Structures are given as structure tokens and as C-alpha cells.
Amino acid sequence: MMKVKDFRKTRETLTQKTLDLANLNIKRFFALDQAAYEEGTISKKHKELMGLVASMVLRCDECIAYHLDMCFNAGVSDEELSEAMNIALVVGGSIVIPHLRNAYAFWEELKSL
Amino acid sequence: MMKVKDFRKTRETLTQKTLDLANLNIKRFFALDQAAYEEGTISKKHKELMGLVASMVLRCDECIAYHLDMCFNAGVSDEELSEAMNIALVVGGSIVIPHLRNAYAFWEELKSL
Amino acid sequence: MMKVKDFRKTRETLTQKTLDLANLNIKRFFALDQAAYEEGTISKKHKELMGLVASMVLRCDECIAYHLDMCFNAGVSDEELSEAMNIALVVGGSIVIPHLRNAYAFWEELKSL
Amino acid sequence: MMKVKDFRKTRETLTQKTLDLANLNIKRFFALDQAAYEEGTISKKHKELMGLVASMVLRCDECIAYHLDMCFNAGVSDEELSEAMNIALVVGGSIVIPHLRNAYAFWEELKSL
Amino acid sequence: MMKVKDFRKTRETLTQKTLDLANLNIKRFFALDQAAYEEGTISKKHKELMGLVASMVLRCDECIAYHLDMCFNAGVSDEELSEAMNIALVVGGSIVIPHLRNAYAFWEELKSL
Amino acid sequence: MMKVKDFRKTRETLTQKTLDLANLNIKRFFALDQAAYEEGTISKKHKELMGLVASMVLRCDECIAYHLDMCFNAGVSDEELSEAMNIALVVGGSIVIPHLRNAYAFWEELKSL
Secondary structure, three states, rough: OOOHHHHHHHHHHHHHHHHHOOOOOOOOOOHHHHHOOOOOOOOOOHHHHHHHHHHHOOOHHHHHHHHHHHHHHHHOOHHHHHHHHHHHHHHOOHHHHHHHHHHHHHHHHHHHH | OOOHHHHHHHHHHHHHHHHHHHOHHHHHHHHHHHHHOOOOHHHHHHHHHHHHHHHOOOOHHHHHHHHHHHHHHHHHHHHHHHHHHHHHHHHHHHHHHHHHHHHHHHHHHHHHH | OOOOOHHHHHHHHHHHHHHHHHHHHHHHHHHHHHHHOOOOOOOOHHHHHHHOOOOOOOHOOOHHHHHHHHHHHHOHHHHHHHHHHHHHHHHHHHHHHHHHHHHHHHHHHHHOO | OOHHHHHHHHHHHHHHHHHEEEEOHHHHHHHHHHHHHOOOOOOOHHHHHHHHHHHOOOHHHHHHHHHHHHHHHOOHHHHHHHHHHHHHHHHHHHHHHHHHHHHHHHHHHHHHH | OOHHHHHHHHHHHHHHHHHHHOOHHHHHHHHHOOOOOOOOOOOOOHHHHHHHHHHOOOOOHHHHHHHHHHHHHOOOHHHHHHHHHHHHHHHHHHHHHHHHHHHHHHHHHHOOH | OOHHHHHHHHHHHHHHHHHHOHHHHHHHHHHHHHHOOOOOOOOOHHHHHHHHHHHHHHHOHHHHHHHHHHHHHHHOOHHHHHHHHHHHHHHHHHHHHHHHHHHHHHHHHHHHH
């Protein structure tokens, strides 16, 4: 897993490049993706935790890093994080463990920044 | 997707058969699975919604039916359901749609029982 | 795999029910899904074949049935179908075989209608 | 999960139909698939157990049924089955449980035939 | 994602090492894999686009890089690429986005070589 | 794929960090994971090969590295490795190939240490 600053910068650069090259429907998808996590009947915090669990069971480190970043901003506590992580681990199995390890290291760095 | 009553009955029968035949470590896994959704720093309702989102993106109809049943018991509203469904759909893509359709039909039946 | 007529009818009924219950962003996703396969620089026929290959490697029988139906309408030949099927089988492996068997049975029925 | 006899018959019928329609490279794939489980430095029994574990973590009921049938023929014991099942469950997570339940029901029927 | 030259070199070195160590059936699989994308009733260009879409929804960066390289050689245009990418994104969901970003960066480098 | 020594060290460091931060149920999962591969009715060697095949078809390089390390310790021969690899390749398809390449390179390094 990348360091937090590198992750954020790489993500921004590549997203910009993608939006420069992508067609209209891809851009619309990006807008729908953004909208899915906005405050609603379910709070932004819980939506980001759902995004985190989904990213864990689908085993995508970059998606995990992004949702951890959002979870941290939304005020997720260590206990909440571990309870969500545990759901992801039980649902997804030991194949999730390498991502769990990366996630805790990333979270620890987020807290130290 | 099975009807609600058939789903509940089949699940119970097969779980019993599995626990009769399974070894100790499989039974321990079942206990861990149960424990993951208990009320904690995150409420049972939000944990069940996380289980639902994970089941949707991993595309398992029986897991979806189970978590819908639990979500209904936990008082999830129609709006909350759709917001969670939307996250699952955006993360998991159109391959999730057949399960989304089944989920709404199951939910409608849960509300009518 | 369902028979062609049952598949079409069930899909229509459940899609209607879903659109009745879903929120705006879910409906927007359905519109984006539709738009992805429209005639463009790549022909509708080749787009449907791409949708078929994606559905095969992700192993979703209902998605496969839908794209087979569209492929048939778009004039895909038996040889083209088998070449696309072969790509899906090689990429996705033997775990795809049950879906390959279902797909050929569905295709045969489409040709006989 | 289908009953054992229905499973075997459906599988044979659909495989025949597929081989009638498929092209040469698809047939070659089927031959490679068959060859992978032949007695070798690793015994057929252990290869079938590997095929079973792979089918469980990839969550394909028809593949599971097939490998259970082969495992039963190869003399796999109840304890061996549960140890392999446990590996699949731990690696693949609770999303595997519906398939685990089906697998035990199928195994019980195999023993009763 | 690796730079184009590094990707090509690493892939060649590791493939050679694999073929040195692998058994006959693994080598046969490699031959079947190669054969799947040869010019046929479906053009090589469209087959490579199918391989790309399959690699995107299955989220394998090295497979994506390989098929992008082949797509570029086969004369795929920017518009065709974006239409195929869009199908992969809609089918596979936002979990595909990190690979989409990498793919556009790789494509841009391919065009600049 | 990391070099063997780097892999072992990183894995140990991150596992320690994870166990420091994780809650009790996550730790219980780690214990169940460990227990699944202990000598039983199925030998440790064959269990590690099953873990390897599962990791290959689920395409997790770190899990593959771990099970290769365990397989090597358990005395798996080159022929046994290739037969297990072949099962994983046939079940999981060409999408597994990048991991197959990495696995052989890692194995070769294990033998040279």
C-alpha cells in the first residue's frame, strides 16, 4: 500500500488524466460514484464504512485507501473501524487478510499525520 | 430468489445438517460469523446493511436474502435500503443488477408478510 | 438457465418492480447501463459480444441470457458466438463451463423460436 | 443444489450439446480440464479435493457437485471432506456458507445412494 | 502500472522462466490462450477488445496492459477504446476505476512511444 | 512479487501491527486461519497445496507467496507444484497467468536460498 500522500497525489493525477481522455458516459459514471456516498438517510460516515467493507471483500487496495481516507475525515473511531473490518474479514475470508494488514498500516499513518 | 418462508425454512434445515456433519473449526467459523453482526460501536442495523452491501457486491442471493431479513427486523427504512443498494450497485456494477432485482422483490414480500 | 420466454418475462416484471422502488441514482445507473451498448464507433453487435464475454467471465447466468438475446438480434453467427465463448472460457477458466453449457442451450432455443 | 441423479443427467446432456456446438479450441479446453485431475505425482483423490476447494472459494455449485461426486468415487472420508471444506470456508469466508450447506446435503445423498 | 518497456520485458522474462518450469499441460494452456485471439470470424482487433474488457472486469493490471498493447497494434482508436472501457466500467462497477486510471495512463504512453 | 526475505519480513511486521490494532474477533479469525492448515486426516503438505490452489484461483500474490513458502517447507516437489499449478490455471483461466509467473519466480528463489 502506498503512503498516504503518495496515494492522494497519484490518485488525483491519474483521475485528471482519465477525465481528460474518457467519454461522456464514463464521466457520468464518475459523478454517480461520487453521489453514492453523500449524506442522506444513511450518514456519510456509515456510507463510507459500507464503501470500505465493499472494497475489502472485493480486495482493491486503492479503493480501501480512498475509503479509509474518507472514513477518517468522517470521524470513524478505531473501534468502529475494527468492527467494520471484522465484518469484511468474516464475509470475505482469509484472502482479505493482506488487505486488512495494509488497511491498518494506512489507518495508523492517517492518525499520525 | 426463493419466497421468504421457503428461504427461512431451507436455510434452517441445511444449517442444521451442516452443523451435524461439520468439524469443530467449521462450527467456530459459524460462531464468528454470528458475532460479527452483534450490536457494538456500530449499531446492528448498520452492520446488517454492511453485510447486505458485501453480499450484493459478491453477488450471493442467499446471503442477500438473509441480510434483508435481518435489515427488516432491525427497522431499516425503504430509503435506507435504496441508499445501501445504490452503493452496492455503483461499486459492483451492472453485474449486480439481477441480484438487485431479486432483493427488491424479496424486500417487498417482507413488507407484505 | 430459464427458458427464453420465462427469462424475458421475469426480467421485465422484476425490472419494473425495481424501478418502482429504486431511488434516482439507481435509475440513472440503469440508463448508463443501457447507453453502454448503443451503436457507436464499435458496432452494437460487437458491444453485445463484449457484454457477453464480461458476463461469462463474471459468471452471471441472467446477464449471459440477456446478452445472448441481444447478440441474436444483432445477427451474431454461430462461429462468432463460439469464438467469443472461447475467449471467455480461456480467460475465465473451467469455472465458466457450467455457464457455457447453459449459454449454448439458450442459444439453441433462441435459434429455434 | 440438484439431486445427484438430476445433476449427473443434466450435466451429461448439456455437455453433449456444448460439444456439438463448440469449436475446436473449446473442445481442447475440455480435454485439458479432464487431464488436470488424472492420477499423477499428486493422487487423483487429492487433486479432486483441490478441485473441490477451488470450486468452493469460487462459489460454483455445479463445479462443487461434480468434484464431490469425484471425491466420493476416490474414497474421500467424512473427516477429509470436512478438513478440505474448512480450508475453503476460511479462505473464502462466510460468502461460501450457502455452498457449504449445499455441499454437505449433496455429500449425504451420495453416501445414501 | 509499470511503464510499457518494463512491462514488456518483465512479462517476457517471467514467461520464459514459467515455460522452463511448467509441465506439458500448462504449456498447452498457454498455446490455447494464444490461439483465442487469432484473426477469425471475429477480427483480431475486436477479440483484443474483448480480452481487454474481460481483463478490466476481472481487474488484472498485467492482463490489461497486455491487451492494451495488442489493441494498440491492432489499430484501436481512442473512441473505440473509451467505448470498450465504458462497457467494462458499467459491468464491473467503481471497483474497476483504479484499473481504468492505470489503463488510460498506459494507453497514453503507448501513443507517445 | 516481492523477494522471499522482503516478503517474510513485511508480512511479519504488518501482521504484528494488525494484531496490535485488531479486536478480539479478528484475532480469533487469525487463529482459525492458522488451524486450518495443521496436520490432520489430510497431511499438512496437501493442505498447503490446497491453500495454494485457492490463492491462485482467487489471485492473491501475497497469499500465494505464503503458501509457496509453506509448501517448500513441507517438501513439495517440482512435479507436485506444477500439477497443483495446472489445476489452478485450468480452473481459474488465463487471468491466473500473471500470478503463475510470479509463483514460479518465487519458487525458484525459494530453492536457491
